[in-house]
Amino acid sequence: MITTTNLTKRFGRVEAVREVSLDVREGDRYGLLGPNGSGKSTLVRMLLGLVYATSGSISVLGEPIPRHVSRVLPEIGALIEEPAAYPHLSGRANLRLLDAAGPGWHGSGRTRRRRVDEALEQVGLAGIDRRPVRAYSLGMRQRLGLAAALVRRPRLLILDEPTNGLDPRGIRDIRDLLISLNDAGVTVFLSSHLLPEVSALCTRIGVLDSGALVLQDELAALQKPTGRVLVSTDDPERAVAALDGLVERRDGADLVVRSPDPAALNARLVAAGVPVRSLVAQRRSLEEIVLEVTGAGSDQFGVPAATPGGTTPLDPPEHGGLPAPHNPRDIS
């Protein structure tokens, strides 16, 4: 659906996006992660033909961008950073206006009212009155922006920070909506810096760090069991004795045990008479995965940049800047 090859964008001397080769497949729920200023928005704008690449190529829905951007955009619904609307018009009028502004297909004018109403219903604004967008709350604007992306029933959704400004209920609503759209065949590409959001929604992730794509993989593959088991017991002494050398770390009653098979480990502990309170195979959290491959965001200064691969220098910065982002993996 989206392929970029060595995509680079320079603004003057700043390299906002560097040699990015993105691969979003049909049916993906793809999450593009990265710290603030890592180039997510620039990348999204390049996919939509708003910003022109310095070098490299883009293909969206099989067409080269920006050359044939007008062919593919009608099949894309987009939310580009914050939503925007004419403040003096109602949400409904805004959606109709935007729909009427671009190219239609046969009968798109006749179905406009219905499509707009459906999109509003999908995002939970069905009962919206005629009040102008000026009077909307942040969450309502965000929902309206999403509705604008859905009016033309796109095959591909490109959403930049879609849950900005939403409350927990709204985040949940939008996530359910995106999942149901995805089940119906819509490919979803979203960028976010909210890890739990991406973790709950996406099937594939890419991680941008200072403009470079440092990781791109299936989330399930990244989060496969690490071969360690987290054990919590009331009698850690006995457990350590019983497991003899397999315990990698002990923190009070919590143990990290090297074992590929949690069931076998459990049997062994029970046989040794260890009272097991809980036992779970360790998986890496998305946060650990992302922090491992990214450095400090561009909104931090005076911090030594991390080198991808997780070798963040642990010594404190020399000039008393902000503390270095410590590698959070104390187990690995």
Added chain:
Amino acid sequence: MIAVELFKLVRRLRTWISIALICALPLVVAIFIAVTHLAPPPGQGSAFLSAVLDDGQLYPAAALALVLPVFLPVAVAVVAGDSIAGEASSGTLRYLLARPVGRTRLLVAKLVAVIAFTVLTVVAVTVTSYATGVLILGPSRAAAVGVPPGGLSGSIAPGAGGAPTAGLSAGAAITSLSGAPLTTLDLVERVLGAMAFITVSMLGVAAIALFLSTVTDSAIGAAMGSLAALVASEVLVTLNSATAIQPYLPTRYWLAWIDFFRQPIFWRDIQRGFGIQAVYVVVFLAAAWANFATRDITT
């Protein structure tokens, strides 16, 4: 897209407020003149104003002369300067382009909307001032309308707008500026001609403001920039030592619409006025297109 831009224009309160304000100026002037019966003496004040006490039907021409030098260009510059920059700063530009609306198409639609606004304003001024003229100043009470010699150069110094105006200096106390009486039908035709010319005269400002609107994301900046260009042009038009470039200044032929009220109509400056505006539109629209079509949209 053009229909959408026109819809946005008419749904905007600003459009109607600025038109109302522009129409209010001639109304205020008419009230003062009607109350005091003191029209500007011949040779002073805005064009046609000295004549309107005698014939209220001539007031549309006087009203157009009142709004032409400042009010109309300011309003046009504000609307045109806002066209791209306003969408950019409110964030709607990126959604329009991603909709997709072609960048060229958007520019053309914006220009059409600015022209529509100008036409709307000129028509509104003419209609309201005709009503004002007839109701407040009264219909023609003398068969002859006194147009004073040299009284038509408006707010711009006589040497500027009215160089080739033999008819002007020969003007006597008769209906047309050149002596022959005008029928009402004649007058209607000539007012329509003047309206068209004034609308076209605004295209140069509109094109400059539209170009600046693609350069900056500040609508105010674009409007002020194009007004600065206009003021510069008006200064140079009155400057004798700038004679060499005067034929190319956007405001050089602004007052040529007065030539519609000569008998016969004095076409030379009118044609040149149309020509120079066409040149400004072509040049600045091309510049706007070249800039806008290749620009990164980062707002």
